[in-house]
Amino acid sequence: MSTDSHRGLCPLQQYFNYLFKFKKIGLALFLVVGLAGFSQVSYSADSSINTANTGEAALRTDQPLEKTEFSVDIARLLTQASFGATHASLAKAAGYGSLEAWIDAQIDLPVTLQLPKVQALGHASFRPPRHYVWWQTAFSAEDQLRQRVAFALSEIFVVSDIDYTLGNAQHGVVHYYDMLAASAFGNFRTLLEDITLHPVMGIYLSMIRNEKADPLNNIRPDENYAREIMQLFTIGLYELDEGGEPIPAGNPTPSYTQHDVEEYARVFTGWNFADSPEWQSNNLTQYDKITPMVPQEAFHDTGSKRLLGGVVSPAGLSAREDLEIALDSLFNHPNVGPFIGKSLIQRLVTSNPSKQYVARVAAAFNDNGSGVRGDLAAVVKAILLDSEARQAPNSADANTAQNFGKLKEPLIRVTHILRALNATAGVNAESQLHMFSKTNDAAGVLLGQAVLSSPSVFNFFSPTFRSSYTLSGDEQVPLYAPELQILTESLLSAANNDLHAMLYDSNNRSNKVGRSAILDIDAPITMLRKGRDVYLEHVNMLFMSGGMSDNMMNVLSEFINERVGVPNSEALTNEAISTVNHRLANADEDLAESIVVDSLFMILASPEFMVQR
């Protein structure tokens, strides 16, 4: 590969050059997507999902959502596989006729790239554009499944910009994210190499300018990347069975030793920025953070290395030859399927998958049905179409039904609210690149989570985090609640109060200028006027995938009865319900708005809404 050809190109051209690597998608498509993205510099409400439907029959978003077996299935899928269901996305997905058809169509959609938009909004040290464009993308991109999987991958193959070096390399960081999105349905082996050679990862886990040992000066290779690629990106700490359980149970065998770390550390020597002729410099700001790293053979350890699985990389190989052998040795380790499969299940579907579920996904990783190992599209389909993902909440097995699901990640809880209520950025929020929330720092500060800004390579939370409830369970089958690690008392109350402000002070009726997201409550008011149960079924589908408990439904019904002056002691008669509906149809605007805002707040602040099932 020639590296000089990248010199002198503008960042956008370099970007396209880089993306030519991804063979599945053609040049023309890249230009269309890239340039369309580039011209769409600022957010406008017109680009939202309502107008994104290309060429299909107009979606009837004026009709309330109804709860059927199929509509619930679709709604649950969109909760797992998008940044939150919307009225339009539910209607459109239903049009595909099956879950699999929707997934296939999503996989075929071109990637929405964020770098061109971020570059247009400021220099590489300016942090707000990267978050702003991420929210914009989560909110309105058509390739929801790809973006959702990219977000999941960003929590497995973690880089974080909280240190100053990457803090000043925002364009490189967002390019890394675009790379995850572009590779989300490709092959894991390709992804592993792209990650390994990305200069942002090179900086984050210090593989860049890692040099061979210098015994005279008592210097040995940096072990950082060697350790984390094994522990976090491929095989984990212990030997695993196909269901992702450490073996042997109780006293599992470590999957690698300190010596193995040192051998792989020798492999990952001799890589530098593509545009850096020099090796030693502590100022990393000036170099290319987008083009993959290139070898500088003089600094590569050419001795033979003993790798995992009995693989030996013989003496005398180049940096790239050694790297290929080492990545193959990790890629072919039997742990990868269950390890990565379980990680993705936990990000998308449930915190506590059964061993059988993990094993089925691992099998899809090992062989996509055509003899190909590491096909991520096949893995994602296996995760989302698995019987456990689809049916566990109604399982006849009490434990399966009880333990299924996950606490929503704070970011995704908010993207869902904004998407479902067709949020637009207020004028002030948009001009200051606020992330659809009340301050510039809001996402990270109020939610405890901001994309690619986790405290360490161990992500925002641990996949094995346990709490007082999960801890009280059976120690032989420990239960986990990873997201609970960042749902702390003060963050939850802050997020609650932010939600309160958005609903009460910043909806499209009370505030049209806005320092934050403006929620559209006209649509739910229209549904409320169609009747109490019609409204509740609609919001149940929109926000809770039709899974609202009877109890919660009843609490909300009684709330509405009360607000229109029908005593709950009488509310069960058909006559009383007719009165409720009649009064809702004829309620003055203030009352209707008040009922909608109060009821939406209660739903979105409820414990049931915090959980995805």
Next chain:
Amino acid sequence: MTSMALAGLASKPVQAAECAGGPKSLICLFLAGGADSFNMFVPVGDGYSEYRSTRNDLAVDESDLLEVTDTQQGAFGFHRSLDVMHQMYREGELAVVSNVGPLLGPTAQADVGNLALLPESLFAHNTQQKLWQNAAGNISGSGAFGWGGAMGVQLARCNVAANVPGVISINGSNTWQTSQDGNYMALSPNANIERMYGFDPGIATWIPEASRQATSIRLQQMLAHASSENQPLLIREAADILSRSKNVTQQMEETFDNFTQADWEPDYRNKLERQLHLVTRLIEARESLGMERQLFFVRMGGWDTHSNQNERMPLLMNELNSALGNFRSALSALKLSDSVTTFTASDFGRTLTSNGNGTDHGWGGHNFVFGGAVAGGRVVGDLPSYAKINNPNDTGDKHGEFAGRIIPTQSVGQYGATLARWMGVPESSLTSMFPDLSQFKKQDLGFMT
């Protein structure tokens, strides 16, 4: 121990022995990532040349050290970025605890080849953070609970008057404070501590009262139902944390309204200082909160210096130093120094050897304990050897060569037990709290008065 048993003990007429001595607060300051403490506190004089030769390009210049002496062990120096620590040491308020780390018992170089004699998954960040915080040597089973949480359970009877837990994290969930009863709260300096709108009808008064009353009542009903036994596990979790949030923020907002003295203006950019600022406010209010014993967890990240160590370490130490300086002054102004003890902990010490411009994951490292109750101005435990050849403290690598990873000579259990005793934890509870403790002759490291 069940909560009923605890309640029974709490009702004893006279204050229990562990609660004697007035209010006390203990702060775990976790330096996440694995701090290179071998460059924070350095031998000078005779020991310096060996240190310099081994650390090579990463060695701190002698001229960058602020010298102190230990009557037994001779001269040492704090990195000049740590002048607050230096000052505290000279004033007898800070002890350096040498070469601490997770151990199953006294461990020699010959033991390193035998996994059964070693703590689990050495050198990995997350496992070693856990072992520091649970002192259990393993990460499964009861390893999920921390010794801070265990102390909280032991000392709960000192806080019977409190409406919120005295075990308080200022940096999210952590193993150290986790216990079977889950009785701790997590506050954040980043978020205003304010009562929850919608759940509390007495606030957000610009909203019509009918709305406020109705939503708070209905949300209570939803919470109650979601908490019931037959509900899915994670919905119960959600209801639990929501209820706790509601209770904690209400209590804290009311308390803070009455305490303003500790409200110094923390440097917004210094994340540790903002955490310690909140700690100070909570310590100032501790008696009003009904807490005789408080256990805090604060965290400072960024210490995983695999690269650019010579640039990054001074920045990290400056940030730490500045936060500690202001924290110390605030406690001193409130005349609370003698009843507040802070100790450091970290994933691990780092390799003595260089990887070119940084260090990798090690095992033992120095730690620092400070406060008015610390028997300070000394180095506790012998410093390990820094030699490249025939180093008895080195783990050694597979070929018997120098690895630069130092086997701890004092255990997390010994370190923790010394602190727990000061907090009033009875002797009989220490061995279950610190499983390795019984393996050591010295069960108290003597750095607390």
